[in-house]
Amino acid sequence: MKVAASSLRKGAVVDMEGKLYVVLTAENIHPGKGTPVTQLNMRRISDGVKVSERWRTTEQVERAFVDDRNFTFLYEDAEGFHFMNPENYDQVVASRDVVGDAAPWLQDGMTVTLSTHDGVPIALELPRLVTLEIVDTEPAVKNQTASSSYKPATLSNGARIMVPPYIASGTRVVILTEDGSYQERAKD
Structure with missing residues (x-):
């Protein structure tokens, strides 16, 4: 189906000359x-080659038919990332290329939207927010206001982020999965 180039977003799948590409960034x-x-950075699904394309915003682009369904993340091993369809319990394995930057934010039992083409996973969409625990951070410095600066912190998944100075180790925080930024203290 043809769509305007300006309507393409991250995760969309485009068919160019018989080859499928997943959109990594769209601007x-x-x-x-x-x-x-519209500037698109894309990855060819068949071999992982990254390409950059530029179209006028009104140009029509062939969008490939993909099946977007909710899957539950099970585990990661040498094969890749294993997901289960909660409706029929079928399992699929997504490669590291498909998961990409989302890997640190995946948690056991997390529900994600997995795009498949002919039963092969091609794109992954995480929930917008994820809650994790701070395992290590510097102690708060006296007389430092909350708006003045941020300090580094290590999360339970090993990722490093910047948090406000009043956040201490053991605190659960809400993280934006798009860019790994601190949003707020968890309300639980």
Whole structure:
């Protein structure tokens, strides 16, 4: 099905000359003078090659038919990341290329949206927010206001983020999975 280039977002699958590409980043650029364009960074599904394409925002692009379903994350091993369809208990394995930057945020039992084409996982969408525990951070410095600066902290999944100075070790925090940024203290 043909769609306007400007409507493509991260995770969309495009069919170019018979090959499937998953969109990694999509940016609509509106210069002061000239035609607005859409800049897409994509990964070819068959071999993982990354390409960059630029289209006028009004151009039509062939969008591939993909099946988006909720899957439950089970575990990771040498084969890849294992997911289960909760409706029929079928399991699929997604490669490290498909999971990409989302790997640190996956938690056992997490429900994710997995896009498949002919039964093969091609893209993964995480929940927008995830709650994790701070396992290590520097102690708070006296007379340091909350708005002045952030300090480094290590999460229970091993990722390092920046948190406000009043956050201590053992605190559960809410993280935005898109960029790994601190949002707020967990309310539990």
